[in-house]
Amino acid sequence: MGKCPFSFMHALNARNNNVDSPASHSLDFKDQNHSVAESFHKLEGHGELNEQMRMIDLTEADLNLLRRVKPVVEQNIDYIIDQFYNSVLGVNKLEAIILEHSSIERLKTTLRGHILEIFNGKVDDEYIAKRLMIANIHKKVGLEPKWYLSAFQNLQNVFIRVIYNETNDDNTRLRVVQTVTKLLNLEQQLVLEEYEKENIKEKEEQYLLVKNELKQKISEFSVELIDYSIDTNAAVKQLVASSNEVSRTFQRTAASALESQGLATDGHEHLGDLTEQINLIYQTTSEMEDSIIELSDSSKQIQKIVNSVREIADQTKILSLNATIEAARAGEHGRGFSVVAQEVSRLAEDTKSTVIQIVELTNKSGLLTQQVVEEIRKVQELTKNGKHQSVETSLLFSDIVDAMRSSTQEIVIVEEEIRTLIQTIEGIGTATAQTASSAEFFKSATENL
Numbered sequence: 001m002g003k004c005p006f007s008f009m010h011a012l013n014a015r016n017n018n019v020d021s022p023a024s025h026s027l028d029f030k031d032q033n034h035s036v037a038e039s040f041h042k043l044e045g046h047g048e049l050n051e052q053m054r055m056i057d058l059t060e061a062d063l064n065l066l067r068r069v070k071p072v073v074e075q076n077i078d079y080i081i082d083q084f085y086n087s088v089l090g091v092n093k094l095e096a097i098i099l100e101h102s103s104i105e106r107l108k109t110t111l112r113g114h115i116l117e118i119f120n121g122k123v124d125d126e127y128i129a130k131r132l133m134i135a136n137i138h139k140k141v142g143l144e145p146k147w148y149l150s151a152f153q154n155l156q157n158v159f160i161r162v163i164y165n166e167t168n169d170d171n172t173r174l175r176v177v178q179t180v181t182k183l184l185n186l187e188q189q190l191v192l193e194e195y196e197k198e199n200i201k202e203k204e205e206q207y208l209l210v211k212n213e214l215k216q217k218i219s220e221f222s223v224e225l226i227d228y229s230i231d232t233n234a235a236v237k238q239l240v241a242s243s244n245e246v247s248r249t250f251q252r253t254a255a256s257a258l259e260s261q262g263l264a265t266d267g268h269e270h271l272g273d274l275t276e277q278i279n280l281i282y283q284t285t286s287e288m289e290d291s292i293i294e295l296s297d298s299s300k301q302i303q304k305i306v307n308s309v310r311e312i313a314d315q316t317k318i319l320s321l322n323a324t325i326e327a328a329r330a331g332e333h334g335r336g337f338s339v340v341a342q343e344v345s346r347l348a349e350d351t352k353s354t355v356i357q358i359v360e361l362t363n364k365s366g367l368l369t370q371q372v373v374e375e376i377r378k379v380q381e382l383t384k385n386g387k388h389q390s391v392e393t394s395l396l397f398s399d400i401v402d403a404m405r406s407s408t409q410e411i412v413i414v415e416e417e418i419r420t421l422i423q424t425i426e427g428i429g430t431a432t433a434q435t436a437s438s439a440e441f442f443k444s445a446t447e448n449l
Contacts, residue, residue: 022037041123042315049128054187058123062179067121068174074164077115083158088151094143099142115155118183131187136192144196149188156184171242182387219447222439232263236429243422247415254411261404275390282383296369303362313351320345 039060042050072082085104089095098104114134117127138148163176323341327334 009240043124043128046128053123053186055257056185056234058182058186062182063121063123064371065121065176065179066119066183069179070116070119070121070158072166073115073119073159076166077112080115080155080162083161084151084155087154091147093121094147094151095366097141097143103429118187119224123183123186128190130192135191138191139195139198145192148191148195152184156181159184159433167347178252201284214381215447223371225439227434227441229432232432233436236425236432240422240425240429243418243425247418247422251415253410257404257408257411261408264397264401264404267373268394270395271390271397275387275394278383278387282380282387285380285383289373289380292369292372292376296366298367299362299365303359303366306358306362310352310355310359313348313355317345317348320348 001331039056040050041060041063042053042060085108088098089104098107157182160177161182163173165177167173320341323344324338325342327338330337
């Protein structure tokens with residue numbers, strides 16, 4: 001590299017007394033360091049930044065030393081830039097970011113100016129603003145802090161290597177390395193703080209975006225919930241009204257069922273009475289049949305007696321005829337007897353005629369009796385059928401009464417269940433109204449976020 005760039009420092013340590021240093025480089029390092037060592041660098045209006053510079057012990061002497069080191073850096077600037085980018089381009093991700101947003105040559109030019117500004121030894125508002133702008137650019141292109149810190153460490157390594165190559169004095173090396181490290185550290189603080197501010201800002205924007213979106217969603221949900229609650233409440237009221245109407249219908253049905261049950265019970269009782277009357281009619285017709293049969297038997301006996309009388313009348317007529325004949329034979333003496341015989345004959349004829357009428361009457365009576373018996377038997381058959389149907393009807397009425405009693409009990413149970421359902425629905429309506437109120441409160445609370 002020719003003449004040592006740090007010859008002005010060598011002179012301070014009396015190690016190269018035979019080398020003529022340029023006048024611009026012949027600085028009394030120790031004297032100047034002694035005069036400004038206690039003077040910390042400050043910027044007006046930057047209270048916290050001044051505290052940061054005080055903590056890293058950045059003094060005016062350090063800035064003065066940077067200005068004196070600048071010629072050395074200028075002589076090695078190409079080496080420093082090449083070493084820096086050789087390391088950076090070894091990372092595919094960093095190379096991709098560079099190629100996407102700029103070019104290597106353009107960034108090398110930018111880095112050249114950036115490094116030289118560091119060694120201008122001028123930390124002012126413009127210097128601070130440029131560092132913050134760089135931080136914003138890094139944030140925009142997506143350079144993560146870890147890569148920024150890695151690159152800065154790489155740059156620091158190159159600076160230290162150059163410093164060690166350009167001087168053999170340990171004190172000089174230590175002093176220059178400390179100064180360069182302080183300024184690089186300050187720059188990292190500025191950039192990382194800006195990174196943090198941008199991250200906070202980005203998170204706040206994201207939070208605000210999410211918050212507004214959440215508020216919007218909650219507001220929409222609350223409105224929908226309110227509308228739904230109102231609709232539900234209206235539906236519940238309608239359902240309660242319908243349930244009440246159903247309950248009233250069931251009450252009327254229960255009353256009708258009870259009335260029908262009473263009527264069925266009365267009908268069952270009347271049917272029992274009717275069955276008893278039918279049984280009585282059947283019993284009476286049976287007795288009538290027996291009486292008529294006895295009457296028929298009597299008629300038959302009468303007919304036998306009539307036949308006997310008719311035979312007697314015939315014999316009497318024969319006897320009267322014989323007596324008349326004998327009286328005629330007797331002449332005058334038998335005339336009285338002849339009159340008697342004639343009267344007996346006439347009586348026999350009358351008797352026969354009467355018997356014939358009695359026979360006819362008994363025959364008619366027998367026919368009528370037979371017809372009456374047949375009619376009574378028909379009545380008995382009808383009565384028997386009526387009795388059987390009455391029994392079946394009675395059983396049917398019993399089943400109807402039991403079914404209506406069971407149905408009435410079920411109606412009463414259903415009525416109770418409907419009443420419970422109405423109470424439940426009214427409870428749902430109350431809960432829905434409370435939900436609507438809560439949704440309204442929730443919406444108001446969301447709007448006040």
